Amino acid sequence: MTNAVFLSLGFGAAACFLQCAPASAADVAAGKAKAAGCAVCHGENGISRTPLVPSLAGEPDDFTQWQLVYFRSGTRKSEVMEPIAKPLDNDQIRNLGAYFASLPPPKPPDAPPDALALTGGKLAAQQRCSSCHGEDYAGIGPTARLAGQREDVLLKALRDFKSGARVGSGVASMADVVYGLSDSDMQALAHYMAAHP
Ligand code: HEC
Ligand code: HEC
Structure with a gap:
């Protein structure tokens, strides 16, 4: 089995857990409100200016959701993010994913490659x-x-x-x-x- 096939099978089943359950549609405005507390570290509009803190702007919706689920469960270790993700429920995670996906991604300066x-x-x-x-x-x-x-x-x-x-x-x-x-x-x-x- 190729990697790509394995990957899509794995995620196919996993994605259902978040998306196939009867769920309310994501609420971007609620995600934005919830994200006010994230900006201290992840930056205004999801563009990080802090060393070792990722930018979240323009991340795929599912990526942000899954990373929050991994922090919440402790599958992805982070002393900082685990306690932040622990109290989030699935609706809040869905809204945060949709909000960050709606933001324009970081734009690196236009320079010839070194x-x-x-x-x-x-x-x-x-x-x-x-x-x-x-x-x-x-x-x-x-x-x-x-x-x-x-x-x-x-x-x-x-x-x-x-x-x-x-x-x-x-x-x-x-x-x-x-x-x-x-x-x-x-x-x-x-x-x-x-x-x-
Ligand atoms: C077979 C599919 C696959 C290939 C090929 C692949 N990636 Fe990934 N990559 C992933 C997945 C899936 C994730 C998310 C992993 C997770 O959930 O932690 C990821 C995550 C990452 C991350 C973490 C990003 C973040 O913001 O957390 C980096 C960096 C990365 N990949 C770099 C690369 C680079 C560089 C290459 C090529 C050398 C590459 N990847 C090739 C599937 C792949
Ligand atoms: C006190 C600082 C801080 C706050 C507040 C914070 N984060 Fe983080 N976040 C981090 C750090 C540091 C990492 C990188 C962890 C690592 O190195 O693996 C991270 C990683 C992430 C990632 C993974 C991104 C990637 O590219 O791998 C997501 C998603 C995330 N945070 C979402 C949030 C959300 C949503 C909030 C608000 C509810 C939030 N964070 C609040 C510091 C913070």
Whole structure:
């Protein structure tokens, strides 16, 4: 079974848990109100200016929802996010997902790629990152947007997948991806993705 098939089967069943249950439609305005408390760290309009805190603006709806579910259950470890996610109910998570997805994504400065970004771009093509993260690395469904994300956040995520500190979906897709990557490969990839429009 290929990775892609395995992934879609895994998420197909999992996505039903959030979406196939009779549920009220997401309320973006309620999500925005709830997100007021997130802005201290994640920034106004979901664009982070804080080291090691991800931007959330323009993340796929399902991605944000799933990460909040993983923090809530403790599947994804974070001393900061676990207590914040614990009290959220499914409706609040659905509204937050819809709100952040509605915001314009971070826009990196328009600059020609430097040598490290060129290396990162080659690696990204070889590793077919876009097969899961989508054209232009904008993210699809439960898979994160990478384009324009903070470089320190991207590098930490890759290192956490490599060390096993971050597990997430349990489908092991990212664990397989980082298995063959060196730390300098991950630095180049993070640099490339952060600068990608
Ligand atoms: C005190 C600071 C702080 C606050 C407040 C906060 N977060 Fe976070 N959040 C973080 C940090 C730090 C991480 C990165 C955790 C890691 O390194 O794995 C994170 C990660 C996330 C992620 C994962 C994003 C990704 O790209 O991996 C989501 C989703 C998220 N937070 C949503 C929220 C929401 C929704 C709120 C408000 C209800 C919120 N956060 C409030 C600090 C905060
Ligand atoms: C087989 C599908 C697949 C491929 C190929 C893939 N990814 Fe991922 N990636 C995922 C999924 C699914 C997630 C969300 C994982 C989770 O739930 O924690 C993810 C998450 C990430 C994250 C964390 C983002 C965040 O904000 O939390 C980074 C960084 C990342 N991938 C980088 C890459 C890079 C770089 C490549 C190519 C070298 C790549 N991925 C290839 C499926 C894939």
